Amino acid sequence: MAEGVALQTVLQQLLVGLSRTTILFIVASGMSLVLGVLRIPNLAHGSFYMIGAFLAYSISTAIGSTMGFWTAVLAAPIGVALLSFAIERGLFRHLYDREHLMLLLFTFSFTLVFSDLVKLIWGSDYRSMPVPEMFQGSIQVMGLTLPLYNAFLLAVGPVVAVGLWLLTQKTKIGKIARAAAVDREMVDAIGINVQMVYSVVFVIGCFLAGLGGALVAPTQNITQGMDHGIIMETFLIVIVGGLGNIWGALTGALVFGLSHAVGIMVVPQFAIVIPYLAVVVILLFRPRGLLKSIW
Amino acid sequence: METSFRFPAPSIVAPIVILALLACIPLVGSRFFIYLVSGILVTGLLATSLNLVLGFGGMYQFHHAVFYGTGAYCTALFLTKTSLSAWVAFVSAPVGAAFLGLVIGAVCVRLSKLYFGMLQISLGSLVWAVVYRWYSFTGGDDGIHGIPLPSSISGGKPAYYTVLVTAALCFFLLHRIVESPFGRMFQAIRDNPVRCEAVGIPVQRHQLIGQVLAAAFAGIAGALFVVVEGSVFPDMLFWTLSLEILIMCLLGGWFRFWGPMVGAAIIVCLRTYVGAYTEYWTLILGVFLMLIIFFLPDGVLGMAERLTRRKAKASSS
Numbered sequence: 001m002a003e004g005v006a007l008q009t010v011l012q013q014l015l016v017g018l019s020r021t022t023i024l025f026i027v028a029s030g031m032s033l034v035l036g037v038l039r040i041p042n043l044a045h046g047s048f049y050m051i052g053a054f055l056a057y058s059i060s061t062a063i064g065s066t067m068g069f070w071t072a073v074l075a076a077p078i079g080v081a082l083l084s085f086a087i088e089r090g091l092f093r094h095l096y097d098r099e100h101l102m103l104l105l106f107t108f109s110f111t112l113v114f115s116d117l118v119k120l121i122w123g124s125d126y127r128s129m130p131v132p133e134m135f136q137g138s139i140q141v142m143g144l145t146l147p148l149y150n151a152f153l154l155a156v157g158p159v160v161a162v163g164l165w166l167l168t169q170k171t172k173i174g175k176i177a178r179a180a181a182v183d184r185e186m187v188d189a190i191g192i193n194v195q196m197v198y199s200v201v202f203v204i205g206c207f208l209a210g211l212g213g214a215l216v217a218p219t220q221n222i223t224q225g226m227d228h229g230i231i232m233e234t235f236l237i238v239i240v241g242g243l244g245n246i247w248g249a250l251t252g253a254l255v256f257g258l259s260h261a262v263g264i265m266v267v268p269q270f271a272i273v274i275p276y277l278a279v280v281v282i283l284l285f286r287p288r289g290l291l292k293s294i295w
Numbered sequence: 296m297e298t299s300f301r302f303p304a305p306s307i308v309a310p311i312v313i314l315a316l317l318a319c320i321p322l323v324g325s326r327f328f329i330y331l332v333s334g335i336l337v338t339g340l341l342a343t344s345l346n347l348v349l350g351f352g353g354m355y356q357f358h359h360a361v362f363y364g365t366g367a368y369c370t371a372l373f374l375t376k377t378s379l380s381a382w383v384a385f386v387s388a389p390v391g392a393a394f395l396g397l398v399i400g401a402v403c404v405r406l407s408k409l410y411f412g413m414l415q416i417s418l419g420s421l422v423w424a425v426v427y428r429w430y431s432f433t434g435g436d437d438g439i440h441g442i443p444l445p446s447s448i449s450g451g452k453p454a455y456y457t458v459l460v461t462a463a464l465c466f467f468l469l470h471r472i473v474e475s476p477f478g479r480m481f482q483a484i485r486d487n488p489v490r491c492e493a494v495g496i497p498v499q500r501h502q503l504i505g506q507v508l509a510a511a512f513a514g515i516a517g518a519l520f521v522v523v524e525g526s527v528f529p530d531m532l533f534w535t536l537s538l539e540i541l542i543m544c545l546l547g548g549w550f551r552f553w554g555p556m557v558g559a560a561i562i563v564c565l566r567t568y569v570g571a572y573t574e575y576w577t578l579i580l581g582v583f584l585m586l587i588i589f590f591l592p593d594g595v596l597g598m599a600e601r602l603t604r605r606k607a608k609a610s611s612s
Contacts, residue, residue: 112581239413276421
């Protein structure tokens with residue numbers, strides 16, 4: 001009997017960990033997309049995630065109730081996407097042929113600017129956004145209690161994954177983007193506007209960061225430091241999964257989210273250490289990630 | 296980064312004059328100014344140690360701060376947890392940092408460029424996470440404050456002279472390393488690793504040695520930080536600091552020996568003076584950095600060199 005109870009707590013923890021994994025996956029898949037096609041290690045991705053969360057907060061409190069939540073989940077990522085479009089067209093476009101280190105530092109300068117802009121606009125207090133009425137309460141799954149909002153997140157993850165898969169594999173722009181990731185010059189040479197493809201990919205990637213931010217908003221405090229917290233996690237997820245590979249982002253997110261959940265159960269004090277440890281162990285044996293990188 | 300650069304033979308006079316001027320600062324400067332200059336020296340040493348592997352070795356050292364923090368924590372822990380002589384604490388900083396450099400380096404040098412940097416970031420983040428959570432040993436996110444320093448090196452002027460003498464010695468050593476056959480080989484590896492490998496230079500061993508040396512000097516910078524501030528905190532090992540040091544190297548110019556020092560001086564001054572006026576100084580730093588990347592990819596020293604060369608050309612023709 002005692003074993004049954006223990007097993008139940010373990011499963012419970014894993015389920016909660018899985019819903020956190022969903023957020024990580026959404027954010028990481030966006031980063032992976034940008035890294036794979038544009039080859040930009042985009043540190044500003046974390047800032048877009050933070051901006052998404054703050055925008056979602058403002059929109060949902062302005063409108064209120066469940067309607068506000070849905071508007072926020074749609075509008076906040078679109079706001080982030082517009083912002084990223086402006087940045088890509090205005091600035092990044094001129095730097096694609098620079099080396100990685102320069103691009104990394106350039107995106108880092110954006111994290112500096114955005115963190116202060118967010119402070120200017122929203123102030124330095126933390127905000128919290130209530131879980132929408134529709135998702136309050138919890139459901140029973142095989143004898144496990146799962147908050148309804150976490151169940152919602154668990155449903156969103158696969159939708160995003162399949163959507164991205166369809167986008168990259170089945171649509172014309174996805175195919176061009178994959179071709180451009182492998183050989184940009186050749187795609188350019190056959191008369192396709194690579195610049196435009198890059199813009200679209202960058203905007204989709206940042207949209208995903210904004211979406212992750214909007215979805216995470218009801219589950220935690222929305223704070224200034226959110227960008228720094230998430231960026232290293234997504235970065236490591238993308239590496240562990242294999243650069244530019246959408247399924248890799250999913251695998252990496254699972255490694256990160258589940259090892260964290262296990263960490264909370266086994267060594268609560270060092271719970272945040274466990275995912276890093278898992279990543280290091282994996283990279284020791286497979287330095288280029290678990291799945292095939294598209295580089 | 297591909298342009299080959301040869302460090303010009305330095306005149307002996309300039310460093311001695313600068314050193315003498317720096318030694319005079321406590322006689323005339325205010326306490327605040329002494330503190331500012333010590334900060335610049337410590338940060339400058341840290342940035343220069345990074346540049347040994349970044350600018351001269353061409354390695355993507357993304358997480359250099361972890362060695363700095365390790366040095367600082369080694370010193371702080373020896374001073375607070377043991378009753379050993381303070382000398383042991385200060386020696387432990389470069390030794391501890393170099394050991395970590397050896398471990399991380401041994402794992403990372405198998406990879407190159409971006410993969411090297413990313414594996415290093417993950418290992419560094421692991422160290423940071425341990426320090427951040429190990430409350431009973433490292434003080435967790437609070438850090439360690441009020442570290443008991445020997446009175447001969449603590450407080451305003453003694454601390455300043457400790458920093459100045461140690462930093463001067465380190466800069467001398469670093470410069471000798473860059474100029475040595477090892478340093479030359481290191482730069483050759485940066486410019487063309489494949490060819491170096493082909494002519495029989497053990498590329499990975501050189502990179503590992505470079506990594507250990509850079510880590511040791513970063514550790515010394517960490518110990519000096521303890522001398523100046525009397526405290527340590529886990530942010531010293533966080534990746535944002537690593538990127539800040541990278542910015543300093545970029546800003547000053549990473550193919551010049553003194554570039555990172557210049558960059559460090561600019562950033563520390565900017566933080567101190569702009570930070571006094573507005574809490575939004577990182578916004579200004581960010582914009583500043585964007586402008587540099589767009590317009591001055593060689594850094595400040597690179598631009599200065601270009602300007603003087605152009606002037607020389609104009610006057611000679």
